[in-house]
Amino acid sequence: ILKRFSMWSSRVFSVEVDGAPRYFGIREQLRGEPVPPDVFSEVQKQDRCYSLLVCSGDRVTGDRFHWELRDRLQRQLPPGSGLRSMSSFIPDQKGSLLKGYFLQSRAGNSSLIEDILTDLEQRNPVLVCSYSQSEDGQQWTQCLWYQSEDNPVRFCVVPSETPKHHPSVLNMINSDVFYSLDEACDVLKQCGDIIPETRSVLGMLPSSLDARRKPDFPVIVIEGLDATGKTTLTESLRDSLGATLLRSPPQCLSAWRGRFDREPPLIRRAFYAVGNYITAEQINQEASKSPVIVDRFWHSTAAYAIATAVTGPVSNLPHEGAEVYHWPGDLLQPSLVILLTLDPEERKRRLRSRGLMKTDEEEELDHNKLFRTRVEEAYRRIVGSACIALDASPSADLVLQQALLLIRAKCHL
Ligand SMILES: Nc1nc2c(ncn2[C@@H]2O[C@H](COP(=O)(O)OP(=O)(O)OP(=O)(O)O)[C@@H](O)[C@H]2O)c(=O)[nH]1
Numbered sequence: 001i002l003k004r005f006s007m008w009s010s011r012v013f014s015v016e017v018d019g020a021p022r023y024f025g026i027r028e029q030l031r032g033e034p035v036p037p038d039v040f041s042e043v044q045k046q047d048r049c050y051s052l053l054v055c056s057g058d059r060v061t062g063d064r065f066h067w068e069l070r071d072r073l074q075r076q077l078p079p080g081s082g083l084r085s086m087s088s089f090i091p092d093q094k095g096s097l098l099k100g101y102f103l104q105s106r107a108g109n110s111s112l113i114e115d116i117l118t119d120l121e122q123r124n125p126v127l128v129c130s131y132s133q134s135e136d137g138q139q140w141t142q143c144l145w146y147q148s149e150d151n152p153v154r155f156c157v158v159p160s161e162t163p164k165h166h167p168s169v170l171n172m173i174n175s176d177v178f179y180s181l182d183e184a185c186d187v188l189k190q191c192g193d194i195i196p197e198t199r200s201v202l203g204m205l206p207s208s209l210d211a212r213r214k215p216d217f218p219v220i221v222i223e224g225l226d227a228t229g230k231t232t233l234t235e236s237l238r239d240s241l242g243a244t245l246l247r248s249p250p251q252c253l254s255a256w257r258g259r260f261d262r263e264p265p266l267i268r269r270a271f272y273a274v275g276n277y278i279t280a281e282q283i284n285q286e287a288s289k290s291p292v293i294v295d296r297f298w299h300s301t302a303a304y305a306i307a308t309a310v311t312g313p314v315s316n317l318p319h320e321g322a323e324v325y326h327w328p329g330d331l332l333q334p335s336l337v338i339l340l341t342l343d344p345e346e347r348k349r350r351l352r353s354r355g356l357m358k359t360d361e362e363e364e365l366d367h368n369k370l371f372r373t374r375v376e377e378a379y380r381r382i383v384g385s386a387c388i389a390l391d392a393s394p395s396a397d398l399v400l401q402q403a404l405l406l407i408r409a410k411c412h413l
């Protein structure tokens, strides 16, 4: 294990507390006064802490195992145990990200937890560590477990300064956000045995895709959070402009969408990415005959993926201009993207007036302000097609008039 992680002591560890990452590091020897990192500050005297990191060589099986492991631990851990998302990484080293969980035993449950972890470690590609504190509670040590050794390796736990980038940024390109059809298809092809539906999804792809073909008629994408009024506006624009109305994911994938919404981000985002490419081909065909209006496209895919992968405040997002915000080179670029913006309270009112929330992400948007502001800011940072924000709070008819003015000005319709 340690050979595979030769730079183990240069790793930073991140534990999610109240929706934001808290960091700590490890050292082979303690230099200076012991200062317990704040992630351990609430740990009681008799509690023990553990970390479980997935280190599978294959990212599809690793991501699915990590995804299923949360429910499994929630079922198996004794009541009252603490379970938090965790990651470990070497700052600024792409591909160094390991995802896992941070566990906290309560009231002497540690032997039960240690049995669960030992069993997990013997059957799965996981790295288990236990954390114990000194008598005075001032110093924590990390002890690396692995079943073959009975003298585990120990490290001193030390505070870590906040890294320049959120750990998820190291792993985002072609894992949370896909920048080519081939990359997205590769992920879905690897799932063929475990998710048979991927073959049907891939079967929907056209034989040839030409991202560089310039559509004859304007292509206008309407973006925005749920209940900002996209459906209402896109249908009115279709009628006012005699346009064709398309959406992403396309209708032909509707039967499988729920199935992929239950998968880990790697597979789910590959599904939505393939959906964008199928929609792009439909746009190409329709835009030779009339203007095309699209309900959600690349902005939704990238914004939700980036805002989900990164936790905590907006400042944790990749900086403006970062590679993650760039439009894929092989994906059709619309003539204009209109981003509907709306006051959160009005959006909630409209959501209630329309009925059920759509996806778990929408639930998350509703009660997690941090997530909502990350989605909104990620939308704004995406470069490629001109994206113009439009206030969606006036009446549906006024919003329609405003949108028509924008389209006429930008697309000469
Ligand atoms: N369309 C789309 N939705 C995504 C994507 N990634 C995640 N989602 C989730 O799916 C939801 C969108 O589902 P839709 O059926 O388009 O919901 P909606 O916001 O009502 O969209 P409209 O009905 O077109 O107004 C988003 O709010 C996200 O929670 C993506 O790449 N494309």
Ligand SMILES: Nc1ncnc2c1ncn2[C@@H]1O[C@H](COP(=O)(O)OP(=O)(O)O)[C@@H](O)[C@H]1O
Pocket (backbone or CB within 6 Å): 224, 225, 226, 227, 228, 229, 230, 231, 232, 233, 350, 351, 353, 354, 392, 393, 394, 395, 396, 397, 399
């Ligand atoms: N400009 C508007 N003013 C007031 N209510 C609106 C407006 N646009 C849409 N609505 C209502 O808000 C709800 C959500 O609109 P919808 O078009 O479904 O949003 P989205 O497609 O973005 O989820 C619907 O009940 C719709 O009738």
